Amino acid sequence: MLGKFEDLVEKASEMGLKAYFLKAGDIPIENRIALKCAYGCRGYGKRLSCPPHIMSIDEFRKVIEEYSSALLLIDECDTTGIKDVLEAWSGLRKDSFHKMFELEQEAFREGFTFAHLLRPGSCNECKVCNLEKCVKPEMRRFAPEAVGINIQKAMEGAGLVLEFCKPEKTSCVGILLLE
Secondary structure (H helix, E strand, O other): OHHHHHHHHHHHHHOOOEEEEEEHHHOOEOHHHHHHHHOOOOOOOOOOOOOOOOOOHHHHHHHHOOOOEEEEEEEEEEOOOOOOHHHHHHHHHHHHHHHHHHHHHHHHHOOOOOOEEEOOOOOOOOOOOOOOOOOOHHHOOOOHHHHOEOHHHHHHHOOOOOOOOOOOEEEEEEEEEEO
């Protein structure tokens, strides 16, 4: 199985992603992270891949117990020439998601039957989400933060530092659950 993980890490690298192995049980899940969604995100409730439309943090805790491993995925974007990084954020994370989604599909083909990606940021595949029924359900994924994952601590566990407010570099972070 280790060879399959190494193959995924190599594939991620070829796609411009950095990948770090995590034990699924070591991924920090905290109730307080939900505060950032409910009381800090202007998209709260506006997408089917965001709270309150997704599983609860407690439900996710049960799900993650069924996984043994994960890859922390980081797409570092050079934003030195971008005047407004917040304005560019939507496009950056969409591009990153597409790479990470391709890696999820590769993981499935490699035998990780239950591979599931937690995407960087909220879903933005559609300009406006159809809150009645997802029109792209095969691509519907939620962000790690939406289910309480503390990305900063997860990165620290991998020996990395999550840097905020760096206008020259923006990191899009996702987690690929593997079993």
